[in-house]
Amino acid sequence: MCIRDRRRVHGIYKMLNRILGRNLGFLRRALWDKVQPAEMDSIITFQEKFKEDKDPQKVSLVRGVYRTNEEKPYLFKCVELAEKRMANSHLDKEYLPVDGEQNFVKAAKRLVFGDDFNTEKVATVQTLSGTGAVNLGLNFLYRFLPPETGYYIPDPSWPLHFSIAKEVGLRNIFTYPYYDNKKVALNFDGIKAKLLTLKPKSVVILHACAHNPTGIDPTPVQWKAIIDIVKEKKLLPFLDMAYQGFATGDFDRDASAVRLFAKEDVEMLVAQSFAKNAGLYGERIGALHFLCKSESVVKPILSQLKVMIRTSYSSNPMHGAKIVAQICENKELFEMWKEELKTVSGRIQEMRVQLSQKLGLLKTPGNWDHIRKQIGMFSYTGLTPSQCQKLIDKHHVYLLNNGRISITGINLKNIDYIAKSIHDVVINPQT
């Protein structure tokens, strides 16, 4: 049907609507007409393209999931042992309390805040991994902060921070500078300058360690300065900690920013994920913590969080929570976990060093030190969007078009190919 005919049909339709005085939408399958094809975020899109690529040399550096040197997923031994114990205990499948598996909640609190911290002032609920924690936290803030509250996300950040904020219905979503792309370093002055302009109770999302996508974290001194501004301007920090133990292999070290905030008695939210550090991606296990100035607000906060959970999915899944609880409660399993974390984060570190060295040996123009120095799973290579596109199209090396690579996709078999491919796109900008 040509456009003119369509308009005519639509006009007749509208006239009928007026004449009959009621919505004829249902005759036109109204339920479906309003549904337009939806656009997925870039991580999923790039991963899909990689899946469809038939090239035998293809490499994916897209997704933040750990791979062994043999390109296999890694099942933590402590997780397997914990599962065996669970199977032997013949646990029932009864509903968990709405706020989560209680031993898990205790363990999650201790892991974040340390053994010596007074956790009476912390309201904690189990969540559906980090995404669920951010979603629940933002939902709470949406409900209990004034509607004009501003929400500040670092630029760049994990794309889902924006998707979740949108899903929750937040309107005042802004960014603050984070990354200096000329120096490939933290834009510390930019962060400070922006935070100093914010109104009290503005929500500031911060990555507790292993910033995604840049891999660039503030130093302890820089964190102290940020905390001072947060206190001075009465801002509300929301720390997203998705890589505790995975960044440096050391739980305490990776939680040092969070603990600095806690020591300064700053009220804050912490989203915690066990997807990466326990390899429990698909079991969706995480937690949301509210550190409060006084114990008296903990119960009301918990009660409201429980209502939000109850009206979203009633209660949390048991399996992942029980695994983490078992590991944390058992000295042997906990030590095993720490060892395994050192191994996996060590492999990542090794790949960073080697890639950096190989680019140096190839004499690829530019300084590639940052690949070695950045922290965690990801590296912001500094490659331009067109260089990234060429990396994908010509060499079948997949990464995000902002230059983020997941180091986990690199191994001793493909590292030379990756280095040569990067070298090629840098020295030959034209195709």
Next chain:
Amino acid sequence: MGIQLLRMKSSWDSVALAPPDQIFHLNQLYLEDKSTSKISLVIGAYRDDDGKPYVFKIVRKVEEEMMKDHLNKEYLQMEGDADFRAGAKKLVFGDDPKLLERIVTVQALSGTGALRLGGTFLSYAAPKGAKIYISDPTWPNHMLVFKQSGLTNQAFYPYYDAAKNALNFDGMMGELSKAEPGSIVLLHGCAHNPTGIDPTKEQWKEIVTLCKKKGLIPFIDLAYQGFATGSLENDAFAVRLFVAEGLNIVVAQSFAKNAGLYNERVGAFHVVCPDVEIAKKVFSNIQIDIRGMYSNPPAHGARIIGRILKTPAYFEEWKEELKSVSERIQKMRKLLFDELIALKTPGVWDHILHQIGMFSYTGLTEAQCTWMKEKHHVYLLKSGRASMAGINTKNVKYLANAIHDAVANNPKKQQAP
């Protein structure tokens, strides 16, 4: 006063203490009750004849097998485990591939998660401001879940005839006849919660005809398939009737009860679409909804169900177990009924026999329920809803006596003319 001054001012001082969920709260009181003869008929969770939680044998078997397979813990797709989705879809809708290919199925966080996804989907896909009609009474969480998902325009249709302890079919049809086209109707696919009263097959046919005539969007909550009558096929009758009559419905499906996987949060949300092209669009939208809520669903429970549904021998074992648990419930209904008759408890108690599924709307008044709790340590909702799963051969006499005592001491007030 001094202590008040010392306490630091919190950003959260104005956060009010939310009222506890009535069902969980009542169950908590039960848990804290020290009486040795206490009985809980509160939560819709199956118990065996010893009053113990029950894990399906087939579930244990499959879990052991999964352990030996050393499965990894990779992210599922946003839409969930593939085997699970295929199996869950067939379970509800049958085997016709032409039909199945135009049904969007996504894994959800049990029934509640499916309802939430459904509410979210309808909040942007249904006509703007569309009203959702919910039965009076219903599971209390329905209203809250839909409100949170954006379906804030809510109305109720009569469902329960208290005097006859039966379905108020005329009332229901009368109210739904007044609905605007594009309105959503929430229906319980089988084993209505809390009443246990379902429409007959003939009545379902009339409901379907009405929905077609009025252009209503049926939203079916299927939380007890296989658990209601013991037959998965029978319990899917209503859903399949809607689809056979050409209606494009949405369905929230739970495996909490029928596979005893309460805490693994296994469910699915289905959208029956007019064609494959529309199904693709709908699917992509729901994927985004999921991504923004929790990225992707938990794997463990879905993998268990996926395996059961795709392995014929396991599927048969599951069906057998389902039959036996639903038969135990039916036996308990009969035992309780017999006891009340033997005690000559005032009132008519046939409804206990005829109601379907886990719950019975006993007809007990709030005063009678309170009496039972305080004098006999028997816990049930103040609406009179009792979970029959909490009854067993060891406690049924005690229960019957408690009911008898409550009724004798708290006669029902006569309705004002």
